Every structure is written in C-alpha cells, then in structure tokens.
Amino acid sequence: MAKIIPPSELIINPDGSVFHLHLTPSQLTDRIILVGDPARVDMVASFFDTIDYDVQSREFHTIGGTYRGKPIMCLSHGIGPDNIDIVINELDALANIDFNTREVRDNLRRLTMVRIGTSGALQPELKLGTPVIAEKSIGFDGVLNYYAGRNEVADLEFEHAFCEAVGWNPLWAKPYVVNADEELVNQIGGDDMVRGNTISAVGFYGPQGRELRLPLANPQLNRLIEEFRFNGRKVTNYEMESAPLQGLGKLMGHRAMTVCSIIANRMNSDANPNYKTAVRDLIATVLERI
Numbered sequence: 001m002a003k004i005i006p007p008s009e010l011i012i013n014p015d016g017s018v019f020h021l022h023l024t025p026s027q028l029t030d031r032i033i034l035v036g037d038p039a040r041v042d043m044v045a046s047f048f049d050t051i052d053y054d055v056q057s058r059e060f061h062t063i064g065g066t067y068r069g070k071p072i073m074c075l076s077h078g079i080g081p082d083n084i085d086i087v088i089n090e091l092d093a094l095a096n097i098d099f100n101t102r103e104v105r106d107n108l109r110r111l112t113m114v115r116i117g118t119s120g121a122l123q124p125e126l127k128l129g130t131p132v133i134a135e136k137s138i139g140f141d142g143v144l145n146y147y148a149g150r151n152e153v154a155d156l157e158f159e160h161a162f163c164e165a166v167g168w169n170p171l172w173a174k175p176y177v178v179n180a181d182e183e184l185v186n187q188i189g190g191d192d193m194v195r196g197n198t199i200s201a202v203g204f205y206g207p208q209g210r211e212l213r214l215p216l217a218n219p220q221l222n223r224l225i226e227e228f229r230f231n232g233r234k235v236t237n238y239e240m241e242s243a244p245l246q247g248l249g250k251l252m253g254h255r256a257m258t259v260c261s262i263i264a265n266r267m268n269s270d271a272n273p274n275y276k277t278a279v280r281d282l283i284a285t286v287l288e289r290i
C-alpha cells in the first residue's frame with residue numbers, strides 16, 4: 001500500500017499552501033533562484049519580464065514570473081543551514097507529493113536550484129567582488145547527517161583528510177562534503193567565476209572564526225583551513241547554506257549549486273559593505289545562463 005504522509009509530518013495550510021513557504025503546488029516552477037536576503041528577491045525579480053505572484057511568510061519571500069518567456073521563481077531562505085532543511089523539503093513536497101492524497105507522486109519532478117549568495121574568502125588571492133562557485137561544499141552544520149544515504153552522496157575521503165588536517169573538535173557536528181550538480185556548474189560557470197570549495201558554517205561569528213568579545217575554542221582553525229590541500233583542491237570561502245542545499249538536492253534527485261560574491265576577505269581582514277552592485281551583476285549573469 002502506498003505510504004500516506006500524515007498532517008503532522010507535512011503541514012498544509014488552510015489555503016492549500018505548504019507550511020512555512022506559503023506556496024501552493026501550482027506556484028512552483030522548475031527553475032528556482034535561491035537567495036538569503038528577502039530584499040534580494042526584489043532585485044532578482046526586477047529582471048523578470050512578468051510577475052505572477054509575490055508571497056511573504058517569515059523570512060521566506062518568493063516572487064514567481066517569467067524571464068525571457070520561461071517560468072522562474074526566486075525565493076529567500078534567510079540565514080542558516082537549518083532554514084535550508086525547511087526550504088528544500090517544502091519545495092520538494094510541492095514538486096513530488098500530491099497535496100490531496102498525501103502520497104509521493106509516481107513520476108518525480110527534478111528542480112534546478114541556483115543559490116546566489118554572499119561570502120567571506122579564505123584565500124588571500126580572492127578579491128572582493130569575485131564570484132565563487134561551490135564545486136564542493138563542506139557542511140559544518142550537520143543537517144545531512146540526519147538523513148539516510150548521507151554517505152552515498154558525500155566525498156568521504158575529502159571529509160577524512162579535512163578532519164585530520166584541521167584537528168576536528170569532536171564537540172562539533174561531523175562535517176560532510178557534497179559536490180554541486182556538475183552539469184549545472186558547467187552551465188552556469190564561466191571564466192568570470194572561480195570554481196572553489198566552500199564551507200557552510202553554522203554561524204557567522206565564532207563558527208567562522210570571528211572573534212569579537214568571546215575567545216574562540218580554536219583560534220588556529222581558519223589558518224589550518226587555508227593551508228589544507230586535497231587532490232589539488234583548497235578551501236576557498238565561508239557561507240552558510242551551500243552544503244545542505246547540495247546534499248539534500250542530491251538525495252532528492254534535484255540539480256543544485258551555489259555561487260557567492262566575495263564581500264569579505266578573512267585572510268586580508270578586508271570587507272566591502274557596498275557589495276550590492278557586484279551581487280546585482282552576478283544575478284544578471286546567472287539569469288542569462290540558467
């Protein structure tokens with residue numbers, strides 16, 4: 001007998017929309033731009049030819065419409081990997097669960113999701129404003145560790161080498177390493193973007209090695225991360241969502257990737273608070289290619 005997903009596990013609002021995102025299945029498009037900042041959704045939608053809907057619920061702001069005649073939507077996930085668990089599960093539910101019968105559909109829909117974010121560089125040569133693709137994403141958040149199949153989508157050798165090299169603290173969640181969708185990276189990535197390896201941190205300050213008033217558990221961590229090399233790869237940057245996006249995307253069969261504009265360089269102690277022009281240029285480029 002087909003599994004029926006109970007109301008406690010998939011909460012559907014009285015208007016037929018999914019619990020947090022407040023979107024209905026008919027509002028979902030196959031191509032999705034994800035951004036952290038709810039106001040960035042308006043910036044993305046300013047490039048659309050037409051706008052069909054504009055929905056706001058908590059930090060989740062979505063505008064759906066068309067770009068160059070094809071359906072597209074842009075959704076904000078807010079800050080943090082825990083929000084990505086909500087966003088990807090609810091987008092997948094809109095795509096692949098029948099909201100009337102509460103059964104998983106026989107024919108699964110494959111979504112294309114590109115996150116356009118901001119990020120802090122961990123290598124001195126990465127200039128402010130550079131777009132960096134997370135070819136591999138290293139999740140410090142632990143979200144993927146709660147799902148069966150985690151090891152099948154993870155780069156276990158990279159994980160092991162990384163934990164050894166930086167002396168991983170057992171009090172922190174075990175890192176997982178997941179590739180972006182390779183075909184999507186080739187479609188979106190050009191010579192104007194750096195192909196990097198991005199950490200999804202579980203916070204902005206201590207978890208990214210920022211010391212304001214509170215001393216850090218391991219003040220050497222960022223230097224060890226900067227020096228780490230594995231099969232010719234180095235860790236390039238910090239942000240907070242790419243790993244659960246790429247990990248859950250892979251487990252569910254969707255295409256997902258992240259590209260971030262560098263707004264701070266942690267190695268040079270440099271930052272650009274006026275980063276929005278660079279982000280706008282990156283949005284225009286991604287929309288051309290998605």
Ligand SMILES: O=P(O)(O)O[C@H]1O[C@H](CO)[C@@H](O)[C@H]1O
Binds near residue numbers: 036079080119240241
């Ligand atoms: O600019 P966004 O997309 O929010 O991305 C980055 O900025 C936020 C922290 O300032 C985190 O969400 C991080 O991932």
Ligand SMILES: O=c1cc[nH]c(=O)[nH]1
Binds near residue numbers: 119121238263264
């Ligand atoms: O340093 C940074 C900049 C933007 N977003 C982050 O998560 N870290």
